[in-house]
Amino acid sequence: VKTFMVKVVDNAISAKNLGKEDPRIIVHSLKVGFAITLVSLFYYFEPKFEYQGFGVSAMWAVLTVVVVFEFTVGATLGRAINRAIATCLGASVAGGIHRLACFSGSKTIEPILLGFFLFLIVAIVTYLRFLPKLKARYDYGVLIFILTFSLVSVSGYHDKQVLEMAETRITTILIGCDIAFLVCVLICPVWAGQQLHDKISSNFEKIGSFLEVFGTDYLNTSSEEASEQKTSDLEGYKSVLNTKSAEEVLANFARWEPRHGKFRYRHPWGRYLEIGGIARECAFRIHALNDYLNYETQVEPEIRTKIQEPCKKVSTECGHVLKELALAMKTMTYPHTITIHIDNAKIAAENLKTLLHTNSSWEGINFSDVIPMATVASLLIEIVSSSVKMVESFDK
């Protein structure tokens, strides 16, 4: 009992922190509650109107709101549009096939025909669901197509009011989609595009912090002085390594979104994925660089001082470039001072190269001692070229 209580308390605490970290979650929960209560009012008042068309079917509207309402506007809109169009299509196809089956005229053949078409179309459409292009953006729509198609054609077995059934399903689902969409957009909307934008710019910032800390502190002083804050700056880049799928999902949602804030409709979201990919490449290199952190204490001070200055310069300047890029993305302004930092970084990288190419600097030094530092240096040079790539694709 005691361990159970401890677990409950733990979960309660983590639930509380969730809301503290991201208050949008609280707002979202209230929005969902509001939208469902709203649509339930429609069900409540509906029989009081003259028009008593829906009956039990009005529940489809409730169902739609529950299923369609997502955290971001893009996701909600994507699901709503998918659901609306797929319901119309599914209902029409099922209606058409029902008409076709009726032509047979025979009471025995009709259900067999219906069953056959049901099997055939469901199997084909399920197969098409695996097409990567369809899966990324229309998976939910295809599912709803199968659903509506099955429901409407199955209901054709009993009553002849298939068309009526199809109609009410379409109307109620449209009402549900509308309510979900309106509540989602009008009350404190969360835009998937904005989230993607923030995510990419925070990735830049994480990589930039790593390089800055690496440059100013790590290469400068002994490792014992590194405080906890710095360790967290150094670890931050790790979350960039595995962001690919999250970014792709957000970009797919963002494509559904209308013009909002600083983003227009058809904002080039694909470009974000590209920049994100380059940032990830850079994070991979930093990950390799990170392996050499442990070597540091083994290197003789003599060598360190020689190679330290240019490495420090390269790392710090790259860090500045990335942080400015992050800031420029955040404020959506053109980063005018960035070219200075890029030039500095390039010059520093060239200096480092020249240093490595000058044999005389390295005579009489234990060869194995230089290797880790040299590796760090060449990785840093690679990082400069990644940074330049990032800036270039940002410019576009």
Add this chain to the structure above:
Amino acid sequence: VKTFMVKVVDNAISAKNLGKEDPRIIVHSLKVGFAITLVSLFYYFEPKFEYQGFGVSAMWAVLTVVVVFEFTVGATLGRAINRAIATCLGASVAGGIHRLACFSGSKTIEPILLGFFLFLIVAIVTYLRFLPKLKARYDYGVLIFILTFSLVSVSGYHDKQVLEMAETRITTILIGCDIAFLVCVLICPVWAGQQLHDKISSNFEKIGSFLEVFGTDYLNTSSEEASEQKTSDLEGYKSVLNTKSAEEVLANFARWEPRHGKFRYRHPWGRYLEIGGIARECAFRIHALNDYLNYETQVEPEIRTKIQEPCKKVSTECGHVLKELALAMKTMTYPHTITIHIDNAKIAAENLKTLLHTNSSWEGINFSDVIPMATVASLLIEIVSSSVKMVESFDK
């Protein structure tokens, strides 16, 4: 019109290839078609029994099959169990609250109370959906809880047969879950656990191939001789870089699966994620190694021959270790010969280290020329230690 036709043909071709590449997709599509036709038969014959309980509600069974049926057994079972339990819970809670509201006795207060509870409970449960622990395995269940709860409490506005409604919903959904699960398991099942297992072992194989090709061919001959087959071997590891989320999803599905084939229930799927993580670490290092492929032509043959032999040895032996690990996973046997390769790899890595530490070998050589090769060498040494880690965690 012409571009549209071209697009249609393109899509048709890619749809055809999909089935060729993975025939399980075709089988899956037929299974879904079969399950839905089966459940529609239930709807067709149902009014012919004495027991005429369901009526329109029988459609919930069709809906359940469409929504629950997934590609792998684990995913289907997870959704089915989530849906079944969540429906029962949601219906009970809604029934309880309806009872509570009835106590008020007043016709005006009752719907207000119902609406208030609806808002409150939906908002709270939506908030809880964001808890990472719940989200990973029970997200669908929580959604269905909200759905059932809303539907049953909303229907309480009109008719007093709330309990009946809750009951038929539970029964029909249970029937749908059963049919979906049975068809999924009995006809050519696709196990998520098996997929995870295969994925991890193929990741090992990809990394192993890279190291083998890198060892035998690349470090040996000039880069121009590298044929296309080899390039694809060298590129294969890239897909390992971004597998984290896919592996996590599969592991979550696999946890639902009962004993099957070589896997028992509660197979340590978490361990797979660990091994997968180490393999990914190794892939990150290989990615850094890959950067140096382009340097190769610039290095003088004199240095290459010196450092080549041990590098080659390290790379090839690591490749052997990983490929044997992959084979051992595939056949689920203990890899007895692997220890020899590990020892060889370790010895080769030691030799390489000694070579790098011997100053005399490097005198009079242009310093900058050694750096890329030295970097390659030290990365390879790191890869040996990753490989050893993988073997260790495999042994557990």
